[in-house]
Amino acid sequence: xxxDEMKQVWASMNLRQDGMEALLRQDFRDRRMxxxxxxxxxxxLWQAVxxxxxxxxxxxxxxxxxxxRHVTHLLVIGLLLHVYGIAGIWSSVTQLFLLSRIYxxxxxxxxxxxxxxxxxxxxxxxxxxxxxxxxxLWLLVPLVFLTWSSGVDMFAGASGWIxxxxxxxxxxxxxxxxxxxxxxxxxxxxxxxxxxxxxxxxCTLARVSRQxxxxxxxxxx
Amino acid sequence: MTARQHQQRFETLLHEHxxxxxxxxxxxxxxxxxxxxxxxxxxxxxxxSFGRYDEGQAKFSTWLYRIALNVAISQARRWPDxxxxxxxxxxxxxxxxxxxxxxxxxxxxxxHAFIGQLDxxxxxxxxxYLEDRSYVEMAEILGISETNVATKISRIKQKxxxxxxxxxxxxx
Numbered sequence: 001x002x003x004d005e006m007k008q009v010w011a012s013m014n015l016r017q018d019g020m021e022a023l024l025r026q027d028f029r030d031r032r033m034x035x036x037x038x039x040x041x042x043x044x045l046w047q048a049v050x051x052x053x054x055x056x057x058x059x060x061x062x063x064x065x066x067x068x069r070h071v072t073h074l075l076v077i078g079l080l081l082h083v084y085g086i087a088g089i090w091s092s093v094t095q096l097f098l099l100s101r102i103y104x105x106x107x108x109x110x111x112x113x114x115x116x117x118x119x120x121x122x123x124x125x126x127x128x129x130x131x132x133x134x135x136x137l138w139l140l141v142p143l144v145f146l147t148w149s150s151g152v153d154m155f156a157g158a159s160g161w162i163x164x165x166x167x168x169x170x171x172x173x174x175x176x177x178x179x180x181x182x183x184x185x186x187x188x189x190x191x192x193x194x195x196x197x198x199x200x201x202x203c204t205l206a207r208v209s210r211q212x213x214x215x216x217x218x219x220x221x
Numbered sequence: 222m223t224a225r226q227h228q229q230r231f232e233t234l235l236h237e238h239x240x241x242x243x244x245x246x247x248x249x250x251x252x253x254x255x256x257x258x259x260x261x262x263x264x265x266x267x268x269x270s271f272g273r274y275d276e277g278q279a280k281f282s283t284w285l286y287r288i289a290l291n292v293a294i295s296q297a298r299r300w301p302d303x304x305x306x307x308x309x310x311x312x313x314x315x316x317x318x319x320x321x322x323x324x325x326x327x328x329x330x331x332x333h334a335f336i337g338q339l340d341x342x343x344x345x346x347x348x349x350y351l352e353d354r355s356y357v358e359m360a361e362i363l364g365i366s367e368t369n370v371a372t373k374i375s376r377i378k379q380k381x382x383x384x385x386x387x388x389x390x391x392x393x
Contacts, residue, residue, distance in 0.1 A: 003350070003378045006335070009328045010351040104270040105291045106284060108364025109345055112291045211298065218342040219365060221373070 047099065051092045058085035064148055073155050074147060077140055084133060091126040098122060114215050121208045124199050132176065135169035176200060231271045234281050235264065241285050241352075248336070248348055249293035259296060263289045279361065286354075286362045290345045297341055335381060346373055 065078025098119040102112055139162065143154050155162055180200030188194040198204045222230070235242070242263050250256035267288050274284055336347060342363075349359045356374075360367045 003374070003381055005328070006332045006381075007351050007353065009332050011353070104273055105266045105288050106270045106273065107291070108287060109290050109294065109342070109362060110364035112287075112364075113294060113342075116291075116295055214340065214342065218340075219369070221376075 047092060047096045051089060054085055054088040054092055058082060058089065061085055064144055074153065077144060081140065081144060088130060091130060094122060110215055110219060114212065117208055117211045117215065121205065124204045124208065128199060132173050135172040136166060139165050231268060235267065238282055238285050241282060242289055244348065245289040245293050248344060249297050259293055262296060263292045266292050283358055283361050286349065290362065294341045294345065347377065350374055
């Protein structure tokens, strides 16, 4: 059968629309369409709130290290958190920008699919880059808050314990990555955990790269 | 235009072009439940984007095809076995065909077998071809050049011819 003949077969088919017609009408009756629009506005608002929180964090950390610039370890911790905060702002702003390019879904198929895949890749890398440092930050952030609010320098009093915790943190990062690789490919009940394992084991990155290649191949060939 | 009129205009246009939604949903779903989800998702996404729809820029059908295909391809990619393209099965025959098909037409079966082996992007291309869209419109919907569309269609034809010849040889 030739492709043109297939066109005739296709044209001769009628859709079974029962049920689907009702679905279209039901959406408006149930006000689902309005809810979808308001969910989109809330999504963008949430991103804006996230950026505002990161900005507040950076301002706070900057004022902290400036005030403690004469104490080396507090200056270093403050600067590290400052860099982390700037990375957070960059990640949120980039995500907002990438989201704004796709959220209407009305771009040509290849353009939108490429943007969508780029957003997925950015989100995955961003989540890992901002998430894994919490093996250290769970200690450093309270330490900074404690020093700022009470003036007590915990690091000076218990530096041995803090360094030991940092070492545990470093081991924790290695263990998380090892565990994710071990669990990769196995079915996990929780979708949230499954996504985390896929992200950390590199499965998501591999999948996203394959999808980008597929788009490039389609464009090229 | 009031909000109510805006919504009515959308509903009218969507109703007139509902075949696009159903065909795309039918072609990219794995089950009847998937198909219903896709239909709803396409409608919701179209309504979200309708505020920005400009009839001077594109025909409603072109605009709706873009949204429907984008939603369907994105949804299909979220499935756990996203890298594997689902072969079209009985439910697709029921979806796209008229009455429930007890003994599917041979040509219909061949058509579905052929579409089933295509990846997501080529599936979109062949859907537009079968829907008798012009190369200009296909290029606008997919975001590639007209020449590229023509080349791809020609390659698909060649591939199909090759498969048919191989099938005949094997059959003989």
